[in-house]
Amino acid sequence: MNIKLVAFGIAKDILQHRELPFTVQSDATVGDVKELLKTTYPKFKKLAKFSLAVEESYQSDDFVISEGQEVVIIPPVAGG
Amino acid sequence: MNIKLVAFGIAKDILQHRELPFTVQSDATVGDVKELLKTTYPKFKKLAKFSLAVEESYQSDDFVISEGQEVVIIPPVAGG
Amino acid sequence: MNNQSIDIQIKKTYLDSSSVEQFITNDEAGGIVLFIGTVRKFTQQKEVVRLEFEAYEPMAIKEMTKIAQHILDHFPAKKVAIHHRVGVLAIGGIAVIIGVSCPHRKDAFDACQYAIDTLKETVPIWKKEIFTDGEVWVAAHP
């Protein structure tokens, strides 16, 4: 199925796009997408960590993503 | 010898004067003056505590006061 | 996000501590603590030219609101304001202002410190430091 990746901070630099269509297996979880991102873009392996957000909230690795959903890549935050 | 008492806060209410001449023994210490104040004005005994300042600094009980010196009565402070 | 007790803002223009102070001032609060985070000239001996802040705004607002709500629920706080800047900041520029008012000062210090500590952990805002000889996304790498 297709999802829409949205990337901020260094994740945008790695993807070289703010938004990018991305193909993942049906019923892919947040954990699956994180693994696929690390395989497709090895630079993600070098980050201190990164999370994925769906519907404007952090989601744990077992969260199941739906077709067409917007998945936001959250690299280590540094506000303040 | 004579000294000059200066009183703030509730000490001024007790003395009923901002400044007052006060007679103490020669070579009186801060401790002596505190005792004499408690005897002369028993309301000082009811305070949580009080200190004396000479030359704009807190002085300990063994500080020796000179003739004519200004002795400031510092009841419990409550700034801020 | 705004209700009677919470004022959350992400701004592209100057942050202003007097508007934070005005919002959180309250007849029942005797202690107000403001934290103002500014852009320092040096980070680990390297001279910073400017900073760029980027936010995932809707989620950042949500996470900042969570922090403020947590403070109202867990501290005896009357009001909480969190304003965060985005865009390009020069040295000395204000990146964040947090204000908390409480009846007593100790709670206001604790709550304000909780807010900035948590903001730095959870709120999706990113900071790029631009040096004379390069740039880096802060905290991205171990």
Added chain:
Amino acid sequence: MNNQSIDIQIKKTYLDSSSVEQFITNDEAGGIVLFIGTVRKFTQQKEVVRLEFEAYEPMAIKEMTKIAQHILDHFPAKKVAIHHRVGVLAIGGIAVIIGVSCPHRKDAFDACQYAIDTLKETVPIWKKEIFTDGEVWVAAHP
């Protein structure tokens, strides 16, 4: 008392946090903490009508300067400002503003809290609370 790093003031008129903020802002300080103490409406369930502050001014300036100097000597602080009001204050009025700037926020919180805690113990300033049914010198009696 004023030097490059310390700003101590006792004022008969309104205190202004923006002047404190302006003084302590510093290119090498990333964390600014301001404490603003205001007059609360209630003290132990009793409604306060107004407050009156009285200071032994020369010694109060000296003791506030000591606090600021202690902070510069014992914390990695860049600047310290302490402004205290005297005279009659209504509910909501600002009695004290303390500002500290440090390279890092934790130090600024600790130093600012040290300043207000110490001020309340050592600085010869007295506060009379005027209620609807009487008045009392705060902390005078056990």
